[in-house]
Amino acid sequence: xxxxFFGSRLYSLPSAVKLLLLINLIxxxxxxxxxxxxxxxxxQLFGLSHLGFTFNKCFWQVFTYMFxxxxxxxxxxxxxxxxxxxxxxxxxxxxxxxxxxxxxxGLGAGISIALMNWYIYLNYSTNSIIxxxxxxxxxxxxxxLLLAFGLIWPNREVLLYFLFPIKIKYLLIGFGLIEFFGTxxxxxxxxxxxxxHIGHLGGLIAGFIIFKLYPANRFQKQNFISKMFxxxxxxxKQKVIANRIEARNIIDTLLDKIAKQGINSLxxxxxxxxxxxxxxxxxxxxxxxx
Numbered sequence: 001x002x003x004x005f006f007g008s009r010l011y012s013l014p015s016a017v018k019l020l021l022l023i024n025l026i027x028x029x030x031x032x033x034x035x036x037x038x039x040x041x042x043x044q045l046f047g048l049s050h051l052g053f054t055f056n057k058c059f060w061q062v063f064t065y066m067f068x069x070x071x072x073x074x075x076x077x078x079x080x081x082x083x084x085x086x087x088x089x090x091x092x093x094x095x096x097x098x099x100x101x102x103x104x105x106g107l108g109a110g111i112s113i114a115l116m117n118w119y120i121y122l123n124y125s126t127n128s129i130i131x132x133x134x135x136x137x138x139x140x141x142x143x144x145l146l147l148a149f150g151l152i153w154p155n156r157e158v159l160l161y162f163l164f165p166i167k168i169k170y171l172l173i174g175f176g177l178i179e180f181f182g183t184x185x186x187x188x189x190x191x192x193x194x195x196x197h198i199g200h201l202g203g204l205i206a207g208f209i210i211f212k213l214y215p216a217n218r219f220q221k222q223n224f225i226s227k228m229f230x231x232x233x234x235x236x237k238q239k240v241i242a243n244r245i246e247a248r249n250i251i252d253t254l255l256d257k258i259a260k261q262g263i264n265s266l267x268x269x270x271x272x273x274x275x276x277x278x279x280x281x282x283x284x285x286x287x288x289x290x
């Protein structure tokens with residue numbers, strides 16, 4: 001019997017899923033508005049292309065591409081999948097881990113696309129990759145959600161194309177094989193239409209790595225993001241303290257020289273050192289550094 005996948009619990013949107021749905025919808029509407037004056041400007045600036053990422057140094061494209069969509073159907077199916085798989089995952093994981101998993105998976109998919117573009121550029125027609133349609137869409141991150149859902153609830157059933165009941169594990173295997181062979185075909189120089197197989201496969205791989213190496217229970221016990229910022233603050237504090245100690249030593253040494261030989265005895269290098277020490281020396285207590 002088909003599980004009640006669309007039960008009442010899914011209609012109450014958790015906060016992270018709701019936030020992502022709104023961001024994608026707002027970005028899409030802004031894109032439509034901007035296209036009235038500057039056609040394709042948003043895609044060229046924030047979509048992922050080899051020309052933009054590699055030659056124009058638009059490195060943000062490996063992240064921003066996932067918030068752009070090429071049409072209402074493209075937007076609908078990605079947001080529908082985000083709602084369908086993401087809602088229960090966020091309830092299970094919590095907001096912070098869900099957002100971390102989603103965004104890092106999308107970033108991993110973007111890096112995969114950039115690497116594939118570079119491979120095609122090196123091995124095939126350079127004109128084809130420069131003129132290659134820009135990659136946009138949340139599909140890579142959505143495929144990562146499908147993967148996580150399939151690993152947690154492999155025997156859940158969904159309606160494929162809204163008609164055919166199928167267990168998530170079989171759907172995941174089928175999509176995985178399609179994207180794998182589609183990626184092989186693309187790497188061989190064959191056109192893949194408007195489908196980014198490497199983006200989908202990259203999302204699956206990135207999601208699997210995150211799911212296995214840094215699972216939700218570990219994240220909840222030791223918040224990765226908080227730990228990262230805490231480590232950065234501690235490193236900065238240690239650097240400030242080390243600079244202050246070094247500055248104090250430089251000042252003491254050079255003041256002794258000035259007292260004995262006069263200020264004109266300082267070399268140009270010593271004057272620069274004294275100026276550096278003046279900037280970094282502070283009489284504030286170390287405890288004030290956060």
